[in-house]
Amino acid sequence: MQIDRDATLAFDVYGTLIDPHALTPVLTDLVGGQAAALSQLWRQKQLEYSFRRGLMRDFVPFSVVTGQALDFALAATGLRLDDADRVHLLDRYRSLDAYPDAAPALRALAQLGVGRQAFSNGDPADIVALLRAQGLWSDLQGAVSVLPVGTFKPDPATYAHFCASTGARPESCWLVSSNPFDVIGALGAGWRAVWIQRDPALPFDTWGVAPTVTLNTLADLPKLIAG
Structure with missing residues (x-):
């Protein structure tokens, strides 16, 4: 499956762009x-x-x-x-350190012109500081935190908040996340989702749904963007 260039990619931060075990x-x-x-x-x-x-x-x-x-x-x-x-x-x-595949993937996606937002449970200031520190911020168009909603992913309200904050329609949103709970939440909100399976030995949650696309690395994401 390909991703249209007018789509909005919503990148989870901890576990997807940023390594939570880097410490x-x-x-x-x-x-x-x-x-x-x-x-x-x-x-x-x-x-x-x-x-x-x-x-x-x-x-x-x-x-x-x-x-x-x-x-x-x-x-x-x-x-x-x-x-x-x-x-x-x-x-x-x-x-925290970024995963090695994060910066090159975001740079390639920026060159392709597809929408790119960070979408995180993290505090707004922490997200921006973290992405700036790891050189990722310049290839993103913004960051959406769940803080104004007062709850955490995968609450449906968080995905609605992302759409309200960015003006993106649910059907044009693609979550990019290594966290199965986040992928399941996005699918339930009417989004499509790319699961980044960072651990090949770890299966997707048995929830009765499947990711729209499964990749082993962010490096393969730009290849999905429609020409």
Whole structure:
């Protein structure tokens, strides 16, 4: 399937453009051999807490969710950080590394003229700062955060908010995400979706729906744009 040039691509940030586990080397310096496990649990709880808060209508900014998830992960693994290290770690979360395929793909898509927006659960200022720091911002046309809606993806309200913010019609929107829950949410909102399967061993969620397109890397995305 090809993507029309008048489509709007909505790029998930954490896990798609930006590596949420990029701080593992920093964690290694702080906690040694438990760094990878800590990073995995931190990310798992970050997502779980965002889902819970969405369901409970108990919204806090994503930066707060991220801090609370870190605190749980530390407690669950029996690890401790002093206050200065915790603050430093959360500050570094605002400058995570991009995946190597992100910048070249966005540059190629910009040259093709297709619409390109970041779409994230993250706080607006954090998203823009992060994308600027990794050299991705100049090849995007903007960023939409869920913050004004007061809930998190995959709540249908977040996808409606994206359309209202950008003026894009649902049928012209394509989500680009490595997160199955996000892909499922977008499909439910009447969008189409590209799942970036960053882990070949990880299947798509058994939800009764399938991504419109599955790719292993963002590098293949420009090839889908109709000529």
